[in-house]
Amino acid sequence: MQTRRDVFQAIADPIRRDIIGLVARQSMNLNSIAENFEVSRPAISQHIKVLMECGLVSIRRQGRERYCEARLAPLADVADWMEPFRKMWDRQFTALDQLLDRLKSEQTTRTKSEQATRTKSEQATKNNKNKKP
Amino acid sequence: MNKTTLQVEAGKQELFIYREFDAPRDLVFKAFTDANLLAQWMNPCNMTMHIDEYESVDGGAYHFTHTDPMGGKHVFRGVMHEVNAPERLIRTFEYLNLPERGHVVLDVLTLESLPGNRTRLTIQSVFRSVADRDGMVQAGMENGVTESHQLLDGLLARLSVRNMAIPMG
Numbered sequence: 001m002q003t004r005r006d007v008f009q010a011i012a013d014p015i016r017r018d019i020i021g022l023v024a025r026q027s028m029n030l031n032s033i034a035e036n037f038e039v040s041r042p043a044i045s046q047h048i049k050v051l052m053e054c055g056l057v058s059i060r061r062q063g064r065e066r067y068c069e070a071r072l073a074p075l076a077d078v079a080d081w082m083e084p085f086r087k088m089w090d091r092q093f094t095a096l097d098q099l100l101d102r103l104k105s106e107q108t109t110r111t112k113s114e115q116a117t118r119t120k121s122e123q124a125t126k127n128n129k130n131k132k133p
Numbered sequence: 134m135n136k137t138t139l140q141v142e143a144g145k146q147e148l149f150i151y152r153e154f155d156a157p158r159d160l161v162f163k164a165f166t167d168a169n170l171l172a173q174w175m176n177p178c179n180m181t182m183h184i185d186e187y188e189s190v191d192g193g194a195y196h197f198t199h200t201d202p203m204g205g206k207h208v209f210r211g212v213m214h215e216v217n218a219p220e221r222l223i224r225t226f227e228y229l230n231l232p233e234r235g236h237v238v239l240d241v242l243t244l245e246s247l248p249g250n251r252t253r254l255t256i257q258s259v260f261r262s263v264a265d266r267d268g269m270v271q272a273g274m275e276n277g278v279t280e281s282h283q284l285l286d287g288l289l290a291r292l293s294v295r296n297m298a299i300p301m302g
Contacts, residue, residue, distance in 0.1 A: 100156035
């Protein structure tokens with residue numbers, strides 16, 4: 001199963017919510033973020049990785065330091081009360097995309113085999129004509 | 134990637150759903166009117182779809198049941214007012230699980246051909262009241278994302294970004 005990477009996934013964990021809260025005030029390097037939590041630094045890095053994949057933070061390099069910055073626009077996107085309704089349709093339409101792709105490829109295969117049959121029979125007709133005296 | 138966009142204006146009895154597809158119009162139309170195809174993609178929120186009746190002709194009736202993962206059944210029915218291949222489908226739509234009958238919706242589905250064998254779908258849904266429309270949109274919330282929304286609300290309150298501009302669609 002592919003792991004979901006969206007805003008809901010990003011905010012599902014309390015530590016990740018706290019990280020967003022921290023870096024929303026000011027961009028911070030990874031060590032400063034980790035100092036605010038009792039969990040290990042690798043665990044914090046992992047949470048930040050998830051947040052990056054969900055599009056809620058980005059990393060900016062400045063000299064030797066890596067600063068974590070908040071990207072809050074996706075939050076506003078789902079805060080919208082109609083977003084779950086939109087998402088419900090979007091999931092269905094994504095399934096429809098896959099169905100349409102399958103139908104298109106079936107159509108192409110069918111057309112190709114029809115063409116092949118036609119070419120063969122035309123060839124046969126031609127050969128028959130040539131045989132005639 | 135093709136994005137689904139909504140147009141839901143405050144205080145109106147209608148809403149619009151827009152989506153483009155990388156497929157020719159006749160194929161998209163077929164996916165909406167052929168019951169066997171419809172059942173393959175119209176499964177919101179991990180539901181399974183059982184079609185009892187689906188007559189894609191002018192005046193034809195349809196009737197289908199969505200079963201949610203907990204076994205709950207959601208029954209829908211309506212009538213096809215106009216089936217005009219491959220450009221337009223007009224139908225009524227009613228969710229029979231509501232406490233009372235009569236909250237019917239008029240759906241107008243329009244398909245436009247776009248260059249490159251693409252198709253643009255517009256669904257206009259017209260409701261009997263603003264409350265009916267808002268109730269339908271709100272129902273999207275009840276499908277397992279409520280908890281996430283509460284978490285999000287808490288977070289947003291802390292960040293005070295509640296009044297950030299919300300991009301439409």
